[in-house]
Amino acid sequence: MQHLVDGxxxxxxxxxxxxxxxxxxASPYFRVFNPTTQAEKFDPTGDYVRKYVPELRGIEGKKVHQPxxxxxxxxxxxxxxxAHERxxxxxxxxxxxx
Structure with missing residues (x-):
């Protein structure tokens, strides 16, 4: 847990x-999460991403989800x-x- 920012x-x-x-x-086997889709859905403005990924702070708006x-x-x-790996x-x- 000591290595997690939000543990x-x-x-x-x-x-x-x-x-x-x-x-x-447990989740059903066919439910395979896509982290990009989840970020777009639950962090539509990208504020969370920019807070915890300093390299992406310069990307504005939703574009942060497609660096x-x-x-x-x-x-x-x-x-x-x-999509392929799913x-x-x-x-x-x-x-x-x-």
Whole structure:
């Protein structure tokens, strides 16, 4: 917890277990979160992102959720295509279920 900026044992423990599908109230296997979509939905102005990601503070408005479109100097490019990887994960789950 000491490495988390907003760490809270009760909240984080259950949140992580829920997301991993191993908690007492686990998410369904087909619900794969996209962090960009979640940020756009729950932080539409980007204030939270700018507060905790100093490299993105210079990006105004909603554009902060798509930094790869005009990345700040030295900011890493995305390493995951969320839509593709979601489908890969679902295909694997479906193969196991079959």
């Amino acid at each position: 809270d044992l009760a909240s984080n423990q259950h949140g992580w277990q829920w997301t991993a599908g191993s908690g007492t109230d 790869q479109d005009n990345p700040p100097n030295g900011y890493p490019t995305p390493i995951v295509d969320h 489908q890969v994960a679902l295909d694997r789950y479906n193969k196991i279920k079959a």
